[in-house]
Amino acid sequence: MSDQTLPAQKPRGAESPLRRIIAEFFESRTAAVGLVIFALVAFVALFAPWISPQNPYDLSQLDIMDGTLPPGSESFTIGTYWLGTDVQGRDMLSAIMYGLRMSLIVAGTATLLALAIGIATGTAAAYFGGWVDTLIMRIVDMQLSFPAILIALILLAILGKGVDKVIIALVIVQWAYYARTVRGNALVERQRDYISAAQCLSLGHGRVMFRHLLPNCMPPLIVVATVQIAQAIALEATLSFLGVGVPVTEPSLGLLIANGYSYLLSGRYWISFFPGIALLITIVAINLVGDQLRDVLNPRLRK
Amino acid sequence: MLVYFLRRLGQSLIAIIVMAILVFIGVYAIGNPVDILINPEATQREIDATMQRLGLDRPLWEQFFIYFGNLLQGDFGRSFVYGQPAMEIILQRLPATLELAFVALVIAIVFGIPLGVIAGLKPDTVLGKSIMGGSILGFSLPNFWQGLMLILIFAVLLGWLPAGGRGPTTEVLGIRVSFLTWEGLRHLILPAVNLALFKMALVIRLARAGTREVLLLDYVKFARAKGLSERRVITVHVLKNIMIPVVTVLGLELGSMIAFAVVTETVFSWPGMGKLLIDSINLLDRPVIVGYVMLTVFIFVFINLTVDLVYSGLDPRVRAGMRNE
Numbered sequence: 317m318s319d320q321t322l323p324a325q326k327p328r329g330a331e332s333p334l335r336r337i338i339a340e341f342f343e344s345r346t347a348a349v350g351l352v353i354f355a356l357v358a359f360v361a362l363f364a365p366w367i368s369p370q371n372p373y374d375l376s377q378l379d380i381m382d383g384t385l386p387p388g389s390e391s392f393t394i395g396t397y398w399l400g401t402d403v404q405g406r407d408m409l410s411a412i413m414y415g416l417r418m419s420l421i422v423a424g425t426a427t428l429l430a431l432a433i434g435i436a437t438g439t440a441a442a443y444f445g446g447w448v449d450t451l452i453m454r455i456v457d458m459q460l461s462f463p464a465i466l467i468a469l470i471l472l473a474i475l476g477k478g479v480d481k482v483i484i485a486l487v488i489v490q491w492a493y494y495a496r497t498v499r500g501n502a503l504v505e506r507q508r509d510y511i512s513a514a515q516c517l518s519l520g521h522g523r524v525m526f527r528h529l530l531p532n533c534m535p536p537l538i539v540v541a542t543v544q545i546a547q548a549i550a551l552e553a554t555l556s557f558l559g560v561g562v563p564v565t566e567p568s569l570g571l572l573i574a575n576g577y578s579y580l581l582s583g584r585y586w587i588s589f590f591p592g593i594a595l596l597i598t599i600v601a602i603n604l605v606g607d608q609l610r611d612v613l614n615p616r617l618r619k
Numbered sequence: 620m621l622v623y624f625l626r627r628l629g630q631s632l633i634a635i636i637v638m639a640i641l642v643f644i645g646v647y648a649i650g651n652p653v654d655i656l657i658n659p660e661a662t663q664r665e666i667d668a669t670m671q672r673l674g675l676d677r678p679l680w681e682q683f684f685i686y687f688g689n690l691l692q693g694d695f696g697r698s699f700v701y702g703q704p705a706m707e708i709i710l711q712r713l714p715a716t717l718e719l720a721f722v723a724l725v726i727a728i729v730f731g732i733p734l735g736v737i738a739g740l741k742p743d744t745v746l747g748k749s750i751m752g753g754s755i756l757g758f759s760l761p762n763f764w765q766g767l768m769l770i771l772i773f774a775v776l777l778g779w780l781p782a783g784g785r786g787p788t789t790e791v792l793g794i795r796v797s798f799l800t801w802e803g804l805r806h807l808i809l810p811a812v813n814l815a816l817f818k819m820a821l822v823i824r825l826a827r828a829g830t831r832e833v834l835l836l837d838y839v840k841f842a843r844a845k846g847l848s849e850r851r852v853i854t855v856h857v858l859k860n861i862m863i864p865v866v867t868v869l870g871l872e873l874g875s876m877i878a879f880a881v882v883t884e885t886v887f888s889w890p891g892m893g894k895l896l897i898d899s900i901n902l903l904d905r906p907v908i909v910g911y912v913m914l915t916v917f918i919f920v921f922i923n924l925t926v927d928l929v930y931s932g933l934d935p936r937v938r939a940g941m942r943n944e
């Protein structure tokens with residue numbers, strides 16, 4: 317077998333950086349727990365239509381007689397309502413699974429798009445310098461001087477409701493963070509010899525920027541992106557709670573919480589309490605992962 | 620100093636103009652201004668009259684100057700819902716929001732600084748760690764969820780405080796305030812705490828970091844060596860020096876409190892500017908929305924400018940930096 321012809325063990329210094337990062341990441345037990353929880357949350361969100369007890373938005377599966385039942389109530393349709401039901405007799409556990417799906421899709425898509433825009437503008441600003449840099453960074457500075465929620469509210473007030481509009485708002489709110497992070501790192505990396513070497517080989521701007529400069533700017537960007545995903549989930553939930561986010565037909569966790577809000581006052585807490593707990597678990601898990609990533613990827617803390 | 624002042628003033632004006640242009644693009648170019656600015660229930664004659672008054676029948680660049688001229692005069696048109704000038708309605712709601720933000724700021728400082736100093740003095744104790752854990756929760760949990768939990772605990776389960784509304788108000792110098800009556804204060808506590816939690820978490824972190832840094836400095840050692848009581852060292856020597864970053868950051872954060880008040884006011888039905896914004900978005904009351912946006916941008920830019928100038932006036936290092944430039 318070909319495996320046996322390879323050297324049995326690589327010397328320790330040649331260990332791949334990825335493997336080192338993974339090993340160091342799991343040194344912290346809380347971070348590992350955070351990652352496992354996040355994986356579970358992502359799994360539930362991804363496979364919600366197949367693993368949820370009922371389809372909460374198929375009206376034929378709902379029994380209005382089961383409205384606002386407390387957690388643990390028995391029913392004839394799907395067995396036990398572990399987390400209770402809302403006013404239309406919808407199983408809250410299923411609604412939360414679907415809501416989680418919506419929240420993660422919106423926040424994930426927005427983060428990826430914002431990341432792409434931020435990387436492109438940030439790298440361009442650092443690489444070209446001069447007026448390109450000044451222009452881009454002035455826009456970034458101006459935007460970052462306003463709180464994210466205010467900008468998102470203004471955008472949605474003008475654009476109107478809708479999943480696509482929430483994503484646009486989140487992208488516009490977030491890209492500036494990435495642009496600033498990328499530019500900061502790229503400015504440092506640009507001074508290094510390997511960039512000069514690549515330029516001496518008269519490689520194209522695009523190739524130097526994306527094949528040489530960018531990969532070396534990735535670590536801090538990953539950290540910022542993890543933190544920003546949690547922020548995006550929280551912001552989307554807030555916007556949907558305020559009624560300017562996703563439409564009623566495709567509720568996210570924030571909208572579920574808003575729907576249960578009026579029942580909270582009459583003591584039927586579970587309609588908005590459990591979606592809130594789901595939101596909380598997701599955000600805290602991501603933050604735990606982000607904290608550990610920041611320590612692991614920070615070269616200054618490297619052992 | 621004068622050059623610096625003028626340059627910052629110029630930047631602020633540019634920020635306001637850019638926002639005005641963006642709102643103009645949003646309302647006039649992307650959307651259909653006839654739908655946005657004219658009441659959908661208006662008759663054809665009213666539509667024609669309003670179109671003429673707003674100049675919607677003229678070319679786009681001319682419309683921009685009319686829009687900008689109206690903006691300078693604080694004229695955002697009339698609210699569709701209330702029939703009054705939009706700015707008047709917003710300004711009526713402004714005191715409620717400012718009172719909320721101000722009380723929240725006081726709460727954040729009064730509780731945040733002592734907690735942060737304690738956490739800084741005893742970073743390895745259970746108390747210090749739980750304070751920091753609490754501040755992490757304050758950071759990462761969405762504001763509206765914290766508000767709902769406050770309502771669930773203190774209004775629904777314990778029944779100590781009202782769940783929403785503003786309660787009775789007293790008039791002081793023509794401004795209605797709630798903190799002077801017991802009932803008004805009871806209504807004010809929960810929303811103010813809700814708005815304060817995030818800033819409190821921030822103050823705790825700043826105060827903790829500041830305390831840990833200052834404790835290692837020579838003048839604290841010297842104060843202790845003089846035989847001053849621990850209480851005096853902390854309240855006079857330590858506290859004075861951690862106040863600089865705390866005050867700076869809080870000054871800048873005052874503006875964001877007005878923005879976050881949108882969430883708190885909606886959760887607690889507090890009749891301020893933020894709730895007005897959300898109501899107006901739901902009712903498509905565009906003149907009020909545009910008015911809110913421009914007023915908030917103005918407040919923001921004004922606060923940032925003031926903090927920058929005050930800071931540069933107070934901190935000798937910043938002044939020296941300007942001279943070297």
